[in-house]
Amino acid sequence: MQFWNKTIETMPRKEIEQLQLRLLKELVTRIYEKSHYYHTLMKEVGVHPSDIISLEDIVKLPTMNKTDLRDNYPDRLIIADPEDIIRYHVSSGTTGKPTVVGYTKNDIENWSESLARSFTSFGLGKRDVIQVSNGYGLFSGGLGMHYGAEKLGAAVVPASTGGTKRQIELIKDLKVTSIACTPSYLLHMAEVAESMGVDFRNDTRLGSAILGAEPWSENTRRHIEDWMGIKAQNCYGASELSGPLFTECNEQDGVHVWGDLCLVEVIDPKTGEHVGEGERGELVFTMLRREALPIIRYRIGDISEITWERCACGRTHPRLQRVAGRVDDMIIIRGINVFPSQVEHVLGEIEEVTQHYMILVDSDGALDKMTVQVELDPEAFTDNILTLRAIRSKVAGALKDTLNVRVDVELMEPGSLPRFEEKAKRVLDRRVRM
Numbered sequence: 001m002q003f004w005n006k007t008i009e010t011m012p013r014k015e016i017e018q019l020q021l022r023l024l025k026e027l028v029t030r031i032y033e034k035s036h037y038y039h040t041l042m043k044e045v046g047v048h049p050s051d052i053i054s055l056e057d058i059v060k061l062p063t064m065n066k067t068d069l070r071d072n073y074p075d076r077l078i079i080a081d082p083e084d085i086i087r088y089h090v091s092s093g094t095t096g097k098p099t100v101v102g103y104t105k106n107d108i109e110n111w112s113e114s115l116a117r118s119f120t121s122f123g124l125g126k127r128d129v130i131q132v133s134n135g136y137g138l139f140s141g142g143l144g145m146h147y148g149a150e151k152l153g154a155a156v157v158p159a160s161t162g163g164t165k166r167q168i169e170l171i172k173d174l175k176v177t178s179i180a181c182t183p184s185y186l187l188h189m190a191e192v193a194e195s196m197g198v199d200f201r202n203d204t205r206l207g208s209a210i211l212g213a214e215p216w217s218e219n220t221r222r223h224i225e226d227w228m229g230i231k232a233q234n235c236y237g238a239s240e241l242s243g244p245l246f247t248e249c250n251e252q253d254g255v256h257v258w259g260d261l262c263l264v265e266v267i268d269p270k271t272g273e274h275v276g277e278g279e280r281g282e283l284v285f286t287m288l289r290r291e292a293l294p295i296i297r298y299r300i301g302d303i304s305e306i307t308w309e310r311c312a313c314g315r316t317h318p319r320l321q322r323v324a325g326r327v328d329d330m331i332i333i334r335g336i337n338v339f340p341s342q343v344e345h346v347l348g349e350i351e352e353v354t355q356h357y358m359i360l361v362d363s364d365g366a367l368d369k370m371t372v373q374v375e376l377d378p379e380a381f382t383d384n385i386l387t388l389r390a391i392r393s394k395v396a397g398a399l400k401d402t403l404n405v406r407v408d409v410e411l412m413e414p415g416s417l418p419r420f421e422e423k424a425k426r427v428l429d430r431r432v433r434m
């Protein structure tokens, strides 16, 4: 097993937490002294840097979210001196003003360090050729991966997005061993390669892909790995945290979040209280070493869970499970949180149905009623009522097991449900609110 920084990556939890506390104290002192915004905010909620005595005291600090970044456009939250800023990334966002993230030299250094550790954890090193097919430019994906791969000492092919045939030729000709891109782009690339007569298994040296920047599932992972004969690694990040930042190791059992760079909390999105370890909730990030733009208790809107259990690879830092959904997508059925991604996962496991589905939520008296409409697989399509009943109870049973709520299932004819070209809207909440 290779490590980039073995001392830090295998540090006992207690030592990581001691380091986190020291860094948190320094960070809070820094923002209190240097940021007019934070100074005022901390005074308002009545917290002083000296109130941070243990890690639990982090809850005394206010949380922030994307709106705070937007409202302070372009640089009102930046605390570094202008001469120390060496880069800006800007995310356009689908609604409202863009958000700007500034970086000092150390910020870029820590970002690259984080990725170099992650790349090493699934076997990449100096001999590798990494094609970065994430967008370069204001978007932080391409340059982030680029600097991480260079730090590792690998050779970088800065392909950026588009020109798929050329990308495939580069993979072949430059003996690319790993590619960073979105899962949907990789699938598209695999299709184009087939049409060109290029077989990823035999005609290239591609061994892994670093995939992120959009939600994807374990089913998609298996599909990619079987089809292309590569390891598909999940990568986590967000433009506010620096773009791509952490990946899974070879074990593919959660993303290693480097605790000496980042402190992650998991809260109940409704109450804001911490949930127990291994319980699902909204992720809240504090970037402990950020110099230019402080990211403190940042509510990112992703729902997931973390564990501190030591990974089979020997790394001790907390591991983040695959994102289960967005806070905005969460549906509450009879007090239980349900995510469309869970439904999708269950349907993906059942052969007789497809991934075309709709979730309908209605009021049934004072209670909530959830119905999942799903298209039958053309192969399973029949008019035999007994067969259909059996499929329906199989789907309903599997959904109940995963969601912990009773679900009505309606089987639909193949091709009868809406198709979505862009962002799918699969939830129809028709509940009457009193």
Ligand SMILES: [Zn+2]
Residues within 6 Å of the ligand: 249, 250, 251, 256, 311, 312, 313, 314, 315
């Ligand atoms: Zn691991």
